Amino acid sequence: METQWLTEDERAAWLRLVAVVELLPGVLDSQLRAxxxxxxxxxxxxxxxxxxxxxxxxxxxxxxxxxxxxxxxxxxxxxxxxxxxxxxxxxxxxxxxxxxxxxxxxxxxxxxxAPGHVDAVRSHVLEPLTPAQVKQLRGIGDALLTRLDPDGRLSGLYDPDRAHENPS
Amino acid sequence: METQWLTEDERAAWLRLVAVVELLPGVLDSQLRAxxxxxxxxxxxxxxxxxxxxxxxxxxxxxxxxxxxxxxxxxxxxxxxxxxxxxxxxxxxxxxxxxxxxxxxxxxxxxxxAPGHVDAVRSHVLEPLTPAQVKQLRGIGDALLTRLDPDGRLSGLYDPDRAHENPS
DNA sequence: CTGAATTAGTTGTTGCTTCAACTAACACTC
DNA sequence: GAGTGTTAGTTGAAGCAACAACTAATTCAG
Missing domain, CATH: 1.10.10.10 (Winged helix-like DNA-binding domain superfamily/Winged helix DNA-binding domain)
Structure with a gap:
């Protein structure tokens, strides 16, 4: 089967996501550790x-x-x-x-x-984004999580409405 | 100084991003390891x-x-x-x-x-997104990286035009 | 009720990441 | 050209995560 390579848009989006995923944990960890x-x-x-x-x-x-x-x-x-x-x-x-x-x-x-952590989240993630982008990010997150977390194991976190689905 | 808490939109976007950041590395790692x-x-x-x-x-x-x-x-x-x-x-x-x-x-x-990795990226990240969302993700990634990677250390990755900025 | 299978957790080992300390080479000054 | 500071990289020790093996309690089949 022929591998389907990425379009320019896809590659750009993917590389940025990789960079964010690589960098964000370190930033959060450092702040909380300190x-x-x-x-x-x-x-x-x-x-x-x-x-x-x-x-x-x-x-x-x-x-x-x-x-x-x-x-x-x-x-x-x-x-x-x-x-x-x-x-x-x-x-x-x-x-x-x-x-x-x-x-x-x-x-x-x-x-x-909590306050310091929220500040870190705000300054590193929320502030660089426009309100429209914040909404977009929510939609993108939802879409990705249908694949990354199909059983909704973390759904209690990001969607309180679905929390009851894991009553165990 | 009073801590400014998150709006509902911000909280939703943030929680989804955390979940993605938490889950994505494991998915990629597993595929490549296997x-x-x-x-x-x-x-x-x-x-x-x-x-x-x-x-x-x-x-x-x-x-x-x-x-x-x-x-x-x-x-x-x-x-x-x-x-x-x-x-x-x-x-x-x-x-x-x-x-x-x-x-x-x-x-x-x-x-x-490479082919297996690209397939994994496509099926876990790109396919769940609409083409519009892929473009949005690129924009969001750019915005976040201005804060997470202000020196553009990774810019060679996600923006070839800026690669010359690190001539060392 | 007995035995097999499942579920819930713990523990030990191995491997990777980070931090700190260190060596070696270059650059710059006087 | 000696001395100081900086840059590039390696190494060793410590801590966290993944995997496998294990114990213990529950459930379920017959």
């Missing part, structure tokens, strides 16, 4: 817990919301627990499961880190 | 060399083009050299510099990997 001693992923874990009922989530659910594998999450939560930001306890309903709950210090950390 | 035994970054290094004159680039230039730190590139090129895909030799003009040249096996690897 200001809050947290990696972006750790911040994300804490943020997801902070928005959950009882600030508590089962490890498997938390892994889905953060797009992490269970081993990765297990290591990270162990370290966060060691720093007193999170607590783990066995789930009463299911002996196999473990619940992760945001500790008071973890809540404080999220509250302290 | 089909070509290459990480996305390794592929990128080989691809940049394949497009350079003499298939040769100085380490520092290659680092800029691939958005890598010099230590990172040094490690990666050493491993690629160990696999016979790249050769290193001292730069004749500048005793401090090292040139990296794509070896024959490296060229073969790029040629073998």
């Amino acid at each position: 200001d809050a001693r947290l990696t972006h992923f750790e911040y994300f874990v804490l943020a997801m817990l902070s928005e959950a009922p009882e600030r508590t989530l089962r490890m498997a659910v938390l892994a889905q919301r953060t797009n992490a594998t269970l081993p990765r999450l297990s290591h990270v939560v162990r370290r966060l627990e060691g720093r007193g930001l999170v607590e783990r306890f066995p789930c009463p309903e299911d002996g196999r499961a473990t619940n992760a709950r945001l500790a008071a210090a973890g809540w404080d950390a999220v509250v302290a880190a | 089909d070509a035994r290459l990480t996305h970054f390794e592929y990128f290094v080989l691809a940049m060399l394949s497009e350079a004159p003499e298939r040769t680039l100085r380490m520092a230039v290659l680092a800029q083009r691939t958005n890598a730190t010099l230590p990172r590139l040094s490690h990666v090129v050493r491993r690629l050299e160990g696999r016979g895909l790249v050769e290193r030799f001292p730069c004749p003009e500048d005793g401090r510099a090292t040139n990296a040249r794509l070896a024959a096996a490296g060229w073969d690897a790029v040629v073998a990997a």
Whole structure:
């Protein structure tokens, strides 16, 4: 089968997307590391817990919301627990499961880190864009995620209306 | 100073971008690892060399083009050299510099990997988008990169017209 | 109720990235 | 031409992520 190469428009769009995907994580990570001693992923874990009922989530659910594998999450939560930001306890309903709950210090950390993080997002991502481009970006994101995240594993993040689709 | 929070449009766009940035690297990496035994970054290094004159680039230039730190590139090129895909030799003009040249096996690897990679890019990124969205993405990418890459370190990638701005 | 299969998590190993320290070569000044 | 500073690159150590192997609890078939 003949490979179909990219048009000029496609190549231009693709190269820019690659560059953004390559650069953005570093920018976010640096800001959070410097200001809050947290990696972006750790911040994300804490943020997801902070928005959950009882600030508590089962490890498997938390892994889905953060797009992490269970081993990765297990290591990270162990370290966060060691720093007193999170607590783990066995789930009463299911002996196999473990619940992760945001500790008071973890809540404080999220509250302290959020403003700086939002500022970074605003200055690096939102401000360079026109309001029209922000809307376009939402549409493009939706389109891409139908392919990148067909099961909607992260949908709780970007579309609250669909959150109920993962009731587990 | 009061933190300015995000509007609904901004939050929606931002959350989708985060999800894309989180998911896309994994998709690209998996495809290349499975089909070509290459990480996305390794592929990128080989691809940049394949497009350079003499298939040769100085380490520092290659680092800029691939958005890598010099230590990172040094490690990666050493491993690629160990696999016979790249050769290193001292730069004749500048005793401090090292040139990296794509070896024959490296060229073969790029040629073998490119079609599958392009297919992956097409099916995961380009096909879900309308032609209008592809154009929008280019514009959004340009806007974001003015902030993420103000010095145009990667500009050689996404805008050949600006490549001369880094004559070093 | 017993045994097989599935689900939930943890742990250990390996590999890659980053940071810091270092060497070597060039450039510029006096 | 000696000394200082800068540039190019390598190396080693530390930390995080991916993968595989493992334990333990639940479910389901018969």
